[in-house]
Amino acid sequence: MNIENKITEYVAQVLVRLFGEQDFPEMQLQKTRKEFTGDYTLNVFPLLKITRKNPMETAGMIGEEMVKTVDFIESYEIVKGFLNLKITDAYWLDAFKEISSTENFGFVKDSGKTVMVEYSSPNTNKPLHLGHLRNNFLGYSVAEILKANGHKVIKTQIINDRGIHICKSMLAWQLFGDGETPESSGIKGDHLVGKYYVKFDQEYKKEIADQMAAGKTEEEAKKEAPILLSAQAMLKQWEAKEPEVYALWEKMNQWCYDGFGTTYKSMGVDFDTLYYESETYLYGKDFVSEGLEKGVFYKKEDGSVWIDLTEDGLDHKLVLRSDGTAVYMTQDIGTAIQRYKDYPDINQLIYTVGNEQDYHFKVLFLILNKLGFEWAKECYHLSYGMVELPHGKMKSREGTVVDADDLMQGMVDDAQKASELHGHVSDQTEEEQAALADMVGKGALKYFILKVDPKKKMMFDPSASIDLNGNTGPFIQYAHARIQSIIRRAEGVHPVTMEASELSDKELELIKMLNDYPTIVKEAGLNFSPANIANYVYDLVKQYNSFYQSSPIFNDENEAQTQFRVSLSAEVGKVIKSGMRLLGVQVPNRM
RNA sequence: GGCUCCGUAGUACAAUGGAUAGUAUAUGGGUUUCCGGUACCUAGGAUCCAGGUUCGAUUCCUGGCGGAGCUACCA
Incomplete structure (x- = not known):
């Protein structure tokens, strides 16, 4: 059980003891803001109804009782109706030991759920562009995040051929x-x-x-x-x-x-199975006929087939042309049915498609539902915002399309130049340097795109994306490389022998942040949001850099402290690597 | 016109209805006896407007203003 759950459980017990109340509103526990002392904050406002006391008194009574009865709560402080609870250093040191001995820390083993994730789905008449990059990076990353949450994932695409x-x-x-x-x-x-x-x-x-x-x-x-x-x-x-x-x-x-x-x-993306429109559109036509017989659809005089969705607040929608040829909707119906036939045990079908098709998917899911497919409610449109350019929209006719291959190559070239400028790896072979430039250039691009909430539109400024400072992929990769350098110098990581009382504030802060990783992975899975992971890793790295700057690691006088700091650095490195892996970004040992 | 989504520092992004709205970039000022300075520290700068609900609103509701998308027998 994680610490948040433990705390809320204890608070519940305290409420029963002090107020004899069994039935209370959901506990609002959050992390304490930096400017106050404490680790977790209980918001007592929602509890006033049952305590029938003012916020100060309520918080005081709960805090007093918590410190008295819970061994890992060291002290409490009340600020304006917020009860700030401080956790003991000993608890955090134990938590760190637990983290370092956990294989695949942050990941869930097996949820028993199977999810199909569709992404990419290009037309076979032109190359991929910037919009496809967001689609592919997002779809791939969400698939990886769902795997980390213990789901079995099948990656697929429909090729519009x-x-x-x-x-x-x-x-x-x-x-x-x-x-x-x-x-x-x-x-x-x-x-x-x-x-x-x-x-x-x-x-x-x-x-x-x-x-x-x-x-x-x-x-x-x-x-x-x-x-x-x-x-x-x-x-x-x-x-x-x-x-x-x-x-x-x-x-x-x-x-x-x-x-x-x-x-x-x-x-760096891949697929487990492929579907071709040329193979599924006929199948969709069969179900249009069936729906026509069932009365789900109706035929106009010219022979075209439609569905009336006015009762659902939508419009009439065409599902088959008057000449009998299929439209997009026709084949999408066929493809969905085909997928559930091929993989009967999937629990969810996710479509990674831009938000300009919100209406289309609303209609599609409604049609599948009306055709009587129980699983229609398991279909989910992972709708993401458009990618905008500083100088207006991408239009193929006006030559303002940003080609995917060109963009990636440009990023890699820039990474190569930056690497030569810094010269940390000038002793490596050309192949090694090329591989590194590839890792850094692609990492910068993926991170730049994935750090934004998928639901929102994003501005893509090519000149800003190649910036390697600030909230960027290379900033994170650099931190990882520096940590590996420390481990090389320390010649490995040893068990922790340090006392909890010796922990510094910055060390404690890092342990607490590491401790959050499993929650972040879970939330990213629930939100289908790689941005949750990206922002967390960035915060972790910033915190680590601050620690690194102020805390000498190799200290001749305190061997236990040196070993602990190496060990802490190594764990931060592992979480950086793990989190970036979920974004499809690799991290180097040198750069 | 109708429907949907979105308006946060100059710019780009954060913030389960909670405390003094965070970060980057750009701008100004600093940091090397030390492990990788692609780093760190520090200053100023923002919730489109008007109401409403609430102990409390960037967040929820209504109206306005501004932007985007959809509204094809296109995909």
């Missing part, structure tokens, strides 16, 4: 590509496909302009541009599995998969 947008790239390549391949051009596969997606758009614009010059309205021109009609025709050919089109689709998709594979490797 069919549809008109894919045909646009294919058509443009057919018309203008002149047989260009990743091999012949030296261009990464996904970037090559993306190049033709852009090419299509350029041609399309040109044709619209031509048609308008010939007297058509803008609306007509947009609908009747020959290249668009060709793309639509190609989509039909694809659905009919016409060999030539199908072969082209397979070839260009493979270029994308190869390119994505490289990018995922560079990001």
Whole structure:
């Protein structure tokens, strides 16, 4: 049992003893703010109803009784109705010994729960960009955090590999590509496909302009541009599995998969199982038919199929086009059902998708519920805010898209430069230095993105993200490297022999912060928030640096103290590594 | 227009309804007999506006102002 629970339990006992009351409001216990003495603070305001005394008196009676009866409570102090309880140093030293002897400190062994986490889910017509980075880092990290909470996790994605947008790239390549391949051009596969997606758009614009010059309205021109009609025709050919089109689709998709594979490797993310829209959209259609029979959906005169959600406060929503082809919703219905069929024992299905699709998922879950799937209530949309740039939105047409590969490479290059500047690792081989630059550059990027609450939109300033000072990944990595340097010099970590009475304030503060780690991991899991972990690790590092600055570790006169400080440093290092690991960030032993 | 989300120092981010609203960056002033100065210490600077609920509101409610997203037979 953790200390918070112990304290609230004792307070409950005290209340029963002093006031004979069995039924009281939930205990409000929080950590004592820095400016007051004490470790935990009980807010007595909610208890006044049962004590029928003023805040001072109530706090005094409870504090008095706690000190008298609980061995690890040393003293109490009352400030404005807040009861501050101080824990004994001996308790904290014991807690530290416990922490250092715990394997995988902070992690839960087995919760018995299985969770599927979907993230990434790109379209196969263009490379990944900045928005995908937030998605991938978030999805991966949440999956790791859930594992740390003892859940079995299945990482997955839905690959959006069919549809008109894919045909646009294919058509443009057919018309203008002149047989260009990743091999012949030296261009990464996904970037090559993306190049033709852009090419299509350029041609399309040109044709619209031509048609308008010939007297058509803008609306007509947009609908009747020959290249668009060709793309639509190609989509039909694809659905009919016409060999030539199908072969082209397979070839260009493979270029994308190869390119994505490289990018995922560079990001450090992975998946346990994959779903393809081209395989699930037909399955979704089957359930639309079934829902139509059940009366969940209705058919309009033109043949399109809809659902009426006005009773749920929403609108009417299309689930199948009049020509019988599938929309996004159709395949999402199919994919969800397929997943529960493949993995019947999952307890939760998490979709990591941007908040511009909040409405879509509200509708999807409602539809699944109406189709009679019990598990619909286990579906959760992990909705994250958009990534904004200092100079406005990312728009592919205006060339303001921040490419994922380019951005990561830029970060690594900057890390390399910084490393050369400081020269701590100039004796290492080129390979080792390159690996370090990769670790630091990617660490900076991941930390920069993950330290922000996922629900909130975030500003991405490329020039600020490469700053290695302040609340950044490299700041944390540096602290870890410095700790490893201490351990190297100490030639290992030895058991603690120091007395509790010798502990300094800064040492006590560090122990208390280490003691919080399991609670942080738990909260991060409940909130699906890597930011909780990031902010905690940052605070821990700041506290450690302050300790490091003021407390000489290697002290010839007090061997026990030296060993303790090395041991404390080592534990801080372990928690830094563990926490960063949950963010998908590695930490170096030298940098 | 309708619906949803968001407004915290110059900028970027924190704060289960709790105490004097934290941190970074930028700006000013400091720290090397010592273990890695990518560090540490220190100063100034903020809750969009008006009401309401509450012992107590950055947090909850209402209205205004400002911003973003959704509102496609797109994904």
